[in-house]
Amino acid sequence: MTAAGDNQRTVALLWGEAITPTRGPKPTLSAARIARTAIDIADTEGLAAVSMQRVAASFEYTTMSLYRYVGGKAALVELMVDIALESPPAPDASADWRARLETWAQAGLERYRRHPWLLGAATAEHRVMGPHELSWLEAALDALSGTPLTVPEKHDAFLVINGHVRNVAQELAHSGGDAEWNATMSGILDRHGDRFPTLTAALSSGEHHTVGADSLQFGLACILDGLAAQIARRQR
Amino acid sequence: MTAAGDNQRTVALLWGEAITPTRGPKPTLSAARIARTAIDIADTEGLAAVSMQRVAASFEYTTMSLYRYVGGKAALVELMVDIALESPPAPDASADWRARLETWAQAGLERYRRHPWLLGAATAEHRVMGPHELSWLEAALDALSGTPLTVPEKHDAFLVINGHVRNVAQELAHSGGDAEWNATMSGILDRHGDRFPTLTAALSSGEHHTVGADSLQFGLACILDGLAAQIARRQR
DNA sequence: CTCTACTGTATGCGAGGTACACAGTTAGGG
DNA sequence: CCCTAACTGTGTACCTCGCATACAGTAGAG
Incomplete structure (x- = not known):
């Protein structure tokens, strides 16, 4: 071939x-x-x-x-x-791992927002990674280098955070302006809402879910909290 | 149109x-x-x-x-x-939110493994959700219904977990058997490893990163730990 | 029995990716 | 110094795909 x-x-x-x-x-x-x-x-x-x-x-x-x-x-x-993906976030050795991962995630989100098609391009197969893509991985691993996590754990941590960033970016890319989609979905829930009680209750609660910068923060805080717990357990 | x-x-x-x-x-x-x-x-x-x-x-x-x-x-x-996506995980009212989300994530991962193309199909745009897809969302929200999280937070939690499952599935879909990819990447690191010190060190540490079922567990544990912290803070 | 709605088919268009052969161009070897 | 090999850009052609349209056959409604 x-x-x-x-x-x-x-x-x-x-x-x-x-x-x-x-x-x-x-x-x-x-x-x-x-x-x-x-x-x-x-x-x-x-x-x-x-x-x-x-x-x-x-x-x-x-x-x-x-x-x-x-x-x-x-x-x-x-x-x-x-x-x-060129010019990945520069490693700032003075910050701790948590702050560095936060800026890493923020930079990733901005990159996805500038180039929304990245979400669709990276999906396909196991692509060969180029130098810039590898630099992002390097930066994430470097941020964790001072922690007692094992190598596979660091890799897993990168995976989780990267996945979260991608997901938020995906959500952001579609949010807003899609009035037709909103109309379609609420029409569906009008007709079939009885099959989705929790969802219907959530939507009618008035607390609307607006995707924004805080979407990144909530999930990221969860992940980093969990990571901190792992690290604390390891250091004992 | x-x-x-x-x-x-x-x-x-x-x-x-x-x-x-x-x-x-x-x-x-x-x-x-x-x-x-x-x-x-x-x-x-x-x-x-x-x-x-x-x-x-x-x-x-x-x-x-x-x-x-x-x-x-x-x-x-x-x-x-x-x-x-038919037959989503059945809600088990006797379990607590954490256990339910864990089985939800596990079921999702299995689904992605059975139909790897789901990863590529769901990527495109803001698709209209069908009844089965909505049921997965319903199940996740239902698992969190007993918690003091707000509606947007529950939605965010769903987003994070779903993203993690997707990412692990993506990784699993490509891992193993891809000897050519491995050869290519290690060749690259041989030639350009000096630009990626942390990565090279990680790879030569001998602790190899084998993607497996535990990849889901590590990240999921992080996320759920963080979620538990949020919930605990809210209950106080 | 006939009209009408419906099913499956045949044909063709336009777009996209790419193989291939060819003409024009340029640096190095004799 | 020129000739040849290497290389660049072009024209043509082929295949696959999604899809529009027109058409022939079929079966329920009146």
């Missing part, structure tokens, strides 16, 4: 290991430029609007010319992800 | 509100049968393998015949999701 070769080429691109040829015409484009243009499109029109033809048209180039640089659509998306 | 009409029709399908015609030939297929076949395909070959033509071919039917039943691909996927 050609997947191995493709993977090889994608890894080389992501990690800057590609060999630059000397002969022939100078390339006028670059993988990074293509990816950045694709990111612009995805930011404003969504990931679905990113097609080879669309990106090529932004340069007034032919569709096929892109294949000289990025190998395929999958590779392009992986590049987009890694470039969108 | 036709989106409203489509939505209407999808809602009717999901919630069994469709009117069944009396005249004309009896339908030989049904939306549910089509969705179940699509689920079988997605279970074994992934969501990407589910196309109208592929599903229709399973019945030895024409592609277009499916449109008599499901309205479109998006509607089919929504049906698939809701059917895959």
Whole structure:
């Protein structure tokens, strides 16, 4: 299968290991430029609007010319992800693990808000991680380096926090303005509410659930409290 | 836009509100049968393998015949999701909230493991929720009904736990057997490990991070500990 | 018996990803 | 100095997919 070769080429691109040829015409484009243009499109029109033809048209180039640089659509998306994740939160050695993880989570949420398509792009398979994506992992592990947690536990902690950030971002991406969805769902609950007593009671309680910045805080506080308990248990 | 009409029709399908015609030939297929076949395909070959033509071919039917039943691909996927979520965890009123949430999370994880494509299908947009999906939410809220948390907090708690389950499922779906990925990533760390000191140290520590059932437990314990702390604070 | 609503089919369009062959361009080797 | 190999961008073509539309066959209602 050609997947191995493709993977090889994608890894080389992501990690800057590609060999630059000397002969022939100078390339006028670059993988990074293509990816950045694709990111612009995805930011404003969504990931679905990113097609080879669309990106090529932004340069007034032919569709096929892109294949000289990025190998395929999958590779392009992986590049987009890694470039969108550049400049991860800088480790601040003076803060304790909790504060560092909080800023980490906040930075992650902001990144997801700036590039909502990241949520859909990272979903697919076990992607090869690029340098920037790895840096985020590195930063999270580094924040926990002073704690007595084991390596797998640190990894698990990263998993939990990252998952929470992703989830809040997903919720934020859809909240607000979706009046039609609200109407549809409340119509459904009007007709079938008897099957969901707790839910109906919750919705009619008047305390509406507005997704906002505090959505991150509540869950994050839970997770970090639990983590602190683990750490305290370990230190005894 | 036709989106409203489509939505209407999808809602009717999901919630069994469709009117069944009396005249004309009896339908030989049904939306549910089509969705179940699509689920079988997605279970074994992934969501990407589910196309109208592929599903229709399973019945030895024409592609277009499916449109008599499901309205479109998006509607089919929504049906698939809701059917895959049928029989949510039964509420056990005798257990306390923590035990109930633990079984809820466990059941969710098993569901995601049986239908890994659920992870990719639920990602897209703010989908209309079907009866089964709503039942999962109902069950989670019901588990928390005895606690002094506010309605938004219960909702947030659901969000955190659900996100964690999804994340663990995602990790599990890709772990193991992916020897090529492992080789690729360790090759990368061999060449660029100096940029990721904490990560390299973690990997060379010998404590390998094997994703398993305990991955759910660690994070879940953190979250539930934090939730318990919130509840205790509220009860004082 | 006929009309009408309904089912399944046949055909075709447009969009998207990509393989392939080709023309134009440039650096290094003889 | 030029020629050849390597490389870039292009044109064409093919496949798959979602879906619109028009059509033929079928069966209940009156």
